[in-house]
Amino acid sequence: MQRFTDVACTACGCVCDDLVVDVDEHGVVPVAGACRLAQPWFEQFQKPFSSTPQIKGRNCSHEQAMEEAARILRSSHAPLIYGLSQSSTGGQRAAVELADQLGAVIDTTASVCHGPSIVAIQQVGESTCTLGEIKQRADLVIFWGANPAVSHPRHLERYSADPASEFLPNGRGDRTVVVIDVEETETARAADLFHRVEPGQDFELIWRLRSLIAGHDNGDATSAERQLAELMKNCRYGVIFFGLGIAQSHLGHGTVSGLLRLVAELNAHTRFTARRMRIPGDVSGADSVLCWQTGYPFAVDFSRKYPRYNPDEFTANELLERHDVDVCLLVGIESVSEFSDDARDWLSSIPVIALDTPAALWDTQYHVQIPTATYGIHEPGTAYRMDETPIPLRKLVDTTLPSDEQVLADLCRRFTL
Numbered sequence: 001m002q003r004f005t006d007v008a009c010t011a012c013g014c015v016c017d018d019l020v021v022d023v024d025e026h027g028v029v030p031v032a033g034a035c036r037l038a039q040p041w042f043e044q045f046q047k048p049f050s051s052t053p054q055i056k057g058r059n060c061s062h063e064q065a066m067e068e069a070a071r072i073l074r075s076s077h078a079p080l081i082y083g084l085s086q087s088s089t090g091g092q093r094a095a096v097e098l099a100d101q102l103g104a105v106i107d108t109t110a111s112v113c114h115g116p117s118i119v120a121i122q123q124v125g126e127s128t129c130t131l132g133e134i135k136q137r138a139d140l141v142i143f144w145g146a147n148p149a150v151s152h153p154r155h156l157e158r159y160s161a162d163p164a165s166e167f168l169p170n171g172r173g174d175r176t177v178v179v180i181d182v183e184e185t186e187t188a189r190a191a192d193l194f195h196r197v198e199p200g201q202d203f204e205l206i207w208r209l210r211s212l213i214a215g216h217d218n219g220d221a222t223s224a225e226r227q228l229a230e231l232m233k234n235c236r237y238g239v240i241f242f243g244l245g246i247a248q249s250h251l252g253h254g255t256v257s258g259l260l261r262l263v264a265e266l267n268a269h270t271r272f273t274a275r276r277m278r279i280p281g282d283v284s285g286a287d288s289v290l291c292w293q294t295g296y297p298f299a300v301d302f303s304r305k306y307p308r309y310n311p312d313e314f315t316a317n318e319l320l321e322r323h324d325v326d327v328c329l330l331v332g333i334e335s336v337s338e339f340s341d342d343a344r345d346w347l348s349s350i351p352v353i354a355l356d357t358p359a360a361l362w363d364t365q366y367h368v369q370i371p372t373a374t375y376g377i378h379e380p381g382t383a384y385r386m387d388e389t390p391i392p393l394r395k396l397v398d399t400t401l402p403s404d405e406q407v408l409a410d411l412c413r414r415f416t417l
């Protein structure tokens with residue numbers, strides 16, 4: 001048995017890097033620091049799932065699976081590469097190279113979660129910070145349309161609510177935690193203040209707060225909204241963590257744009273920042289790698305041999321809905337369930353090559369399935385935390401599985417030979 005300390009977890013965008021795990025003949029056993037999401041995530045590697053590749057549900061050799069994947073991609077006129085949020089920098093870079101080689105569209109899971117926020121950030125800019133800065137300084141922490149007690153169970157403990165610091169020596173006692181949401185969530189019950197917003201009314205609330213903060217009280221704000229505006233103006237350091245509750249709302253990018261403007265305007269009174277609550281482990285890394293490789297964070301089309309960017313035109317869900325894809329390479333399958341029914345219907349009618357962990361591919365039936373190693377368990381790598389801070393991932397156990405980087409680079413070689 002070998003014990004590892006300071007292990008990073010990629011089960012959510014917090015990428016906590018303080019876990020303690022034992023590795024024995026059963027696999028990885030979390031000992032300390034694993035929350036209720038992390039525990040089953042690590043335990044999946046203890047189970048004996050088949051690591052044999054498959055073509056149309058039949059076991060095959062790795063080489064046969066690679067040949068079939070290359071054959072399908074070679075015959076494609078409109079390939080799509082999608083996923084990447086459970087990958088690592090190396091795998092994401094290899095996926096971009098393959099997309100470039102194939103003239104494919106490459107899209108990440110951001111397009112079904114914080115894609116509208118990315119568009120808003122491109123339009124408005126972002127007053128930003130690291131989670132370390134929040135931990136040290138933020139005395140007003142607002143969660144808007146996010147429920148981290150469920151989606152990011154250690155966020156409050158590690159970064160946003162509980163930690164004591166030089167500037168907040170009493171930890172939770174020195175902070176005010178506010179939740180703005182359409183319903184009283186688990187996080188709201190742990191907060192100092194819960195502000196209920198009617199469904200679909202976030203945009204209107206943001207505009208009333210902007211008016212109040214600009215000193216224009218039109219008489220249409222409630223006393224609770226006035227109290228909230230005062231709290232925002234008078235804190236020493238405030239942060240809004242916003243989630244899919246507003247990013248995926250109707251006209252989400254407009255709502256997030258308003259929120260980012262509100263935060264920028266608050267900086268006339270105090271220090272204020274905004275951060276997205278990213279959900280999958282390395283979706284921030286996928287944004288970063290696509291940005292530095294192509295200039296764009298998601299929804300990138302290489303069909304004209306240079307990168308073009310256009311959300312809704314080149315996002316996976318919309319391409320599938322329009323039947324503009326004839327082959328799909330999934331690098332991680334976890335977000336397929338977020339696609340619309342029409343998109344999933346088309347996906348089930350075209351050849352799909354799926355790369356993922358043996359556990360994820362256990363009961364799926366894609367045309368070609370290639371089980372791959374997991375970064376931070378079987379392979380070293382880098383995952384970007386939700387604040388875009390890169391966190392190193394270590395290898396904990398040996399495996400015969402290839403990494404997605406190896407599979408993608410091998411596919412790329414087959415097209416350059």
Ligand code: SF4
Pocket residue numbers: 009010011012013014015016033034035036037038152153154155
């Ligand atoms: S909060 Fe997220 S990153 Fe941290 S231990 Fe839990 S699942 Fe892992």
